[in-house]
Amino acid sequence: MNGLSLLAQLLDILLALLLAPLLTGWVNQWRAWLQNKTAPSLFQPYYTLHKLFHKELIVAHQASPLYRAAPYIVFGCMVLASAIIPTLSTDLPLAPAADAIALVGLFALARVFLSLAAMDVGTAFGTLGARRDMLIGFLAEPALLMVLFSASLISRATSLSTIVEGLAHQTLVIHPSLAFAGVAFTLVSLAENARIPVDNPTTHLELTMIHESLILEYSARHLALFEWAASLKLFAYSCMGLALFFPWGIANAKTPLLLLLALPLLVFKLAVGGALLALLETFSAKMRIFRVPEFLATAFLLAVIGMLITLLLTPFGKAA
């Protein structure tokens, strides 16, 4: 089965790379529809990437090598992250390389380099955005870790594919802790992907933008890589959420044929999830930046309660 798992791994990465801009386009389309606007084409993110890759690269005079390296590092982190997250199959050869904690670390690494690069050129907006991004990051990461821990308490493993394997292929058990973890995860992924209650992904209004101000100085293929990395991050988070909370239909080592079924199912789940994300964004108003700690504290506390509930509600006979 080694060849098959290799195939699953390759498919996993390729799918993430190719589908990620589509997911972004889909969410944007739904957002436009919900706001009674004429929607851009579903393939608009691809056109943008194509355009950006063919533009002339302009770099600030005082930029250091770090500034040039950052896009590749961030993009690499996101590709690696989507390689670890089980989208179609849990039988991934790369999965033992990094567990859920390392995954959070990967996201943090990307964030650190993005912020450093934003401060590198020394513009006011870059520094401002970097600070805000770090503020959000240091509150969101513990919450994300807690969400992953409450899932790993159930299957007693920190490897993401083992967790999903355990959740997907067992008899139906309702885990109340996952309800908490699910809400917490939604809040965290809204913050991490710069979606509306925390940041507006489409704005270029100076005082409110966070993610956009980080990449303000970048152009051409560097910018394209950042845009692609942002899509990949959204895709990775969506797939992680789907794998943890709606894991049905993911193939494993014993059932490789399920791969055929897993693909349309994944596309369907992502389509529904993307539409729901757009709906959520349309319903909520953007928060003041100083309300964000409160928002993320809520996420953290919900995740912690999820963990506590796992400990309380598991029957005393079994291991906690």
Place this chain on the structure above:
Amino acid sequence: MSALIAQFINLLAALLLMLSFAMLAQRRILTLIHLFTLQGITLVLSTTVVGYVTSQPHLYYSALLTLLLKVLLIPALLYRVIDRLRVRREVETLINIPTIMLLGILLVMLAFYLAQPLSQMSSSVARGTLGIALACVLLSFMTMITRSKALPQVIAFLSMENGLFFAATSATYGMPMVVELGIALDVLVGILILGVFLFHIREQFDSLDMSNLEQLRDE
């Protein structure tokens, strides 16, 4: 099957706790009432499920009573009160909300710790939920003491009663019908009296801020 139902009750208990937390963190009065209504619905569901699994028909009546009282009547009364008092604005909290949430989680831990030995002795389907019910009561109490306005305090008081009711149904399969009727009536009368109080407080001080009551002097 019974294991699945027990898990379903656990899920409802978790939902109840989540709603209590949402109330703790909530700033708007209107949302507070929505959350209270949702809590009532969760309670109705859990009571019905416990009634079904233990085949005790009197729990169905008590679920029906909860539905009428806590999902329909009391929220309607509360809506009328906020309409008449015109208090749809944001609720002021005495401590800032992240601190409240942190204290809330400590309360949850305390409740779980206290309930652990108790639920080990119990033999009912949903014994694990006792800790959650206790946590709900404590959280509602916390909501009550951290709000400065009268109306959120009233809602928090009602939600505290929800927590107690949940503890009664899940841990001991409900109280005798007479007791339940008595409590239901008490809650109803309580909210009516509190409503009257609200109007009087407002008439006296032109606001519903409870800190005004600290400066009462005998004249």
